[in-house]
Amino acid sequence: MPPVNLIILTLTNLITLSYLAPVNLSMVVTVYFLALRGAVCYSASILTNPLKKELISMQRTAQQRLWEIDLARGTALILMIIYHLLYDLSVFFNFDIAYNHGIFYLLGKVAATLFILVAGLSSSFSKNNTTRGLKLIGWGCVIYLVTSIAVPGSNIVFGILQFLGVCLLLYPVVKNISPYILVGIGAAVMLGGEFTASLSISHNWLVPLGFRTPGFASVDYFPLIPWWGVFLWGIALSKLVYPQKKGLIKSNSKLLKLVAAAGRHTLFIYLLHQPVLLAALYLIFDPAGFFNLLTSNSSGSTVH
Template sequence: MKQRIEELDLFRGIAVILMVMFHGVFDLSYYFGLDIDYSGGLWYYEGKLSALMFIWIAGISSYFSRNPRQRGIKLFLFGMAITAATYLLDSTNYIRFGILHFLGTSYLLSPCFKKIDSFALVLLALAVLAAGTYFDSLTTQNPYLFPLGITTPYFSSLDYYPLIPYFGVFLLGMAFGRGFYAKGYRIFGELRENFLSLLGRHSLIIYLIHQPVLLLFLFIARKSGIL
């Protein structure tokens, strides 16, 4: 982008806080055995809101990006590094197509959609979202279709954001970026850098390091008798 859109960093910062909160709850339940339901109710929707915010903002940013494919490759490689790390921790349940894989693939695909008419782009996004409802009910014996949202009956992943339906949210972000931000509109007007926007500006590095930091903190708390 020629000029950074400060409020997008602010929205990313909010998403970062929601993400860290959700993963803290997840870690307490999954790794430390506390009776907290993260797969439904408030915490489930809180985590989904964070992810949807990241995806929508990425769609907006991709519209302005000068080299979205380079960014896509970078994000996808980070995703594969996380796949390798989680596989080493637990080869039976690791991250196979998490949000970084999804965002990387979406950035790689985004140049194919930039020149599509805005109305058609929204219709396509809605079609992808609707297809997700159908794909969610499908199962296959082919173990390689999971990036599209079609899985085997035994598929599992600690983090899973398939292209269908979530690419629909990404496309809506692209359409919003074109129809709103590209025309100079802003939701909050001009913003100065603040704590939230600072978090948002460094959201990728925070994403990469926050889980080891959380787990270390919680492990120390367990050893200290706090948990």
């Protein structure tokens, strides 16, 4: 069976399994995988196109990528997945894990900081930041809608995808600024986060900037102040370290190459990892829930 078809079949089976899970999880997994299945099917149609222009373009892009940047992005992705695993175990399965403070909280912040820093760095190498930015904002809106409907109270307002999308749209404004000035602006933006966090306002219109009411809550929240400062530092780092836009590090390690490969498919893995984690954890820790839901549906009862 061709790899693309195998992926589609696997996703289809996981969608079916999601219907056996508690209703909220089922909605999350189903909506995510339907979207991802469409993306995979689109990729399959490209691969079978007789012209193959798109495939040639993708191969050239892969050859131009800097290995060490993909490695850093892949490392951030792995750290983020570990943090989300700890979060899921604590929130959904009542494990005694202090994910919101201490070493685990630091793990999440390190992952986010590295992720944003690398995003700023790699934006200097991209020629389609506007398209990428709009795509990230669009996916961020999808995640917001899914979480709002499927998991009430766990809204994601201006999460990391929407944040990065806006940063990419703002890139043309700062791309020609000296790296040293960017470092200064970035530091000022990061320090400004202390001001926005302490200021109490009566509305949430400026939530993307970091101004919010005392009762504002978002499971995943990355306001421009202070996080845009980290993105600006990434742009500055690119100007200082990669003035010729050529790679500096090479490695033959299979493990590191595997991590770098993950870094080349960040968006796909990001969209996929949380529903897969939840589905797997429910199968491990609450398999009876699948059968209970199946029995309830067959008897015509409603699951809340």
